[in-house]
Amino acid sequence: MAIRVTLDRILLERRMSLTDLSDKVGVTLANLSILKTGKAKAIRFSTLNALCRVLECQPGELLSFEPSDDDALEETADQAAE
Amino acid sequence: MKALGKGSVASLVRIGLMIAWWALWACAAFVGLAAVAYSVVLAMVANGAIDAAELQNSDGFQIGAFHINFDQPGAATWPIAIPSLLTVAVMIAGALIIVWRLRRLFDSFSSGEPFRRENAAHLRVIWITMVAVELARYFLTASITGLVVAFGEAQGVGVREVSLSVDPSTWGSILILIVLAEVFREGARLKEEQELTI
Numbered sequence: 542m543a544i545r546v547t548l549d550r551i552l553l554e555r556r557m558s559l560t561d562l563s564d565k566v567g568v569t570l571a572n573l574s575i576l577k578t579g580k581a582k583a584i585r586f587s588t589l590n591a592l593c594r595v596l597e598c599q600p601g602e603l604l605s606f607e608p609s610d611d612d613a614l615e616e617t618a619d620q621a622a623e
Numbered sequence: 624m625k626a627l628g629k630g631s632v633a634s635l636v637r638i639g640l641m642i643a644w645w646a647l648w649a650c651a652a653f654v655g656l657a658a659v660a661y662s663v664v665l666a667m668v669a670n671g672a673i674d675a676a677e678l679q680n681s682d683g684f685q686i687g688a689f690h691i692n693f694d695q696p697g698a699a700t701w702p703i704a705i706p707s708l709l710t711v712a713v714m715i716a717g718a719l720i721i722v723w724r725l726r727r728l729f730d731s732f733s734s735g736e737p738f739r740r741e742n743a744a745h746l747r748v749i750w751i752t753m754v755a756v757e758l759a760r761y762f763l764t765a766s767i768t769g770l771v772v773a774f775g776e777a778q779g780v781g782v783r784e785v786s787l788s789v790d791p792s793t794w795g796s797i798l799i800l801i802v803l804a805e806v807f808r809e810g811a812r813l814k815e816e817q818e819l820t821i
Contacts, residue, residue: 582819
């Protein structure tokens with residue numbers, strides 16, 4: 542996946558723990574951990590909204606795009622499926 | 624009554640499948656014993672210990688407490704008997720594989736989680752087994768017919784009519800299972816995606 546979640550960097554900048562964030566946004570620690578480690582497949586707008594509100598940041602600060610070879614392969618597979 | 628989960632229709636089917644599983648093993652053991660007994664009789668016929676013609680009399684042949692007789696002409700020769708036994712063995716083996724996979728499927732349905740990746744694999748194995756059993760049945764039926772044509776005349780057996788029975792319901796079920804396997808694979812993928820949506 543070429544989309545990276547930069548939650549750990551923002552948490553470090555805000556000097557906030559994952560547990561504090563979990564309490565404030567109402568998302569379980571397990572789910573935030575999935576998000577932080579890049580295992581998540583998708584993120585709801587409501588979750589993104591809550592994260593941006595608590596961390597006082599823009600969605601673009603939480604996410605970054607890093608193209609990879611895997612990404613190109615996925616795109617080719619999607620085109621073939623269509 | 625709910626369809627999935629504990630105390631559901633799925634758990635009742637699960638119990639039925641468990642009974643079918645043990646019944647099939649009993650059948651397999653019976654066929655195994657029958658094959659061994661048949662081999663012994665054929666060996667005795669080959670040795671000359673038993674007269675093949677005597678076996679086909681209505682009185683049959685008496686060995687101690689055992690009374691043996693064949694009501695089918697030509698049954699005392701191995702070329703005709705072996706494919707018949709193989710047909711039954713293949714069908715029982717196929718049924719065991721199918722019932723085992725169905726048990727695993729219904730274990731999952733009874734626990735209330737139908738969309739698992741392994742369920743798609745179980746359905747795939749079931750339709751592949753059904754195709755294999757059906758093709759083996761055609762092959763073995765053709766073998767029996769061929770053997771009867773080749774060796775049957777000496778035993779008084781003839782082929783009156785050669786026909787291949789193709790069961791459309793079996794092939795229809797196979798096609799449905801192929802689609803269902805894909806539905807379950809897609810369902811498992813969507814569930815996994817949903818679980819990883821934060």
